[in-house]
Amino acid sequence: xxxxxxxxxxxxxxxxxxxxxxxxxxxxxxxxxxxxxxxxxxxxxxxxxxxxxxxxxxxxxxxxxxxxxxxxxxxxxxxxxxxxxxxxxxxxxxxxxxxxxxxxxxxxxxxxxxxxx
Numbered sequence: 001x002x003x004x005x006x007x008x009x010x011x012x013x014x015x016x017x018x019x020x021x022x023x024x025x026x027x028x029x030x031x032x033x034x035x036x037x038x039x040x041x042x043x044x045x046x047x048x049x050x051x052x053x054x055x056x057x058x059x060x061x062x063x064x065x066x067x068x069x070x071x072x073x074x075x076x077x078x079x080x081x082x083x084x085x086x087x088x089x090x091x092x093x094x095x096x097x098x099x100x101x102x103x104x105x106x107x108x109x110x111x112x113x114x115x116x117x
Contacts, residue, residue, distance in 0.1 A: 013057035013102040020108045037078025049094040052080045057102040064101040
C-alpha cells in the first residue's frame with residue numbers, strides 16, 4: 001500500500017472505531033491525539049473511565065492484531081501518561097488500553113484491556 005492509501009485507510013478505520021465506541025455510549029475525547037511520547041488513535045470516556053485505543057486494520061482481525069508492535073505499545077503508554085496529566089485525577093485516573101481491530105469489510109473487534117502498563 002502506498003503512503004497515501006495507508007494514511008487514508010487508517011483514517012477510515014479510526015472513524016469506524018470512533019463510531020463503534022459512540023454506539024456503546026462512549027464520548028470521544030480525541031482522535032489522533034499527539035503528545036511528546038507519541039500518538040493515541042482514539043481516546044474515549046464513559047462512566048469516569050478513560051480508554052486509550054490503538055486501532056489496527058488489515059484484511060482479517062488476526063492480521064490486524066499482528067501489526068501491534070512492542071514499540072507502538074511503549075509509545076502509546078508514554079503518550080497516555082502525558083495525557084493523564086491533564087485529567088482531574090492525573091496518574092490515579094481510571095484508564096484502560098484497548099486494541100480495536102478492523103477487518104477488510106469494516107467489521108470491528110475490540111479487545112478490552114488488551115495492553116497492560
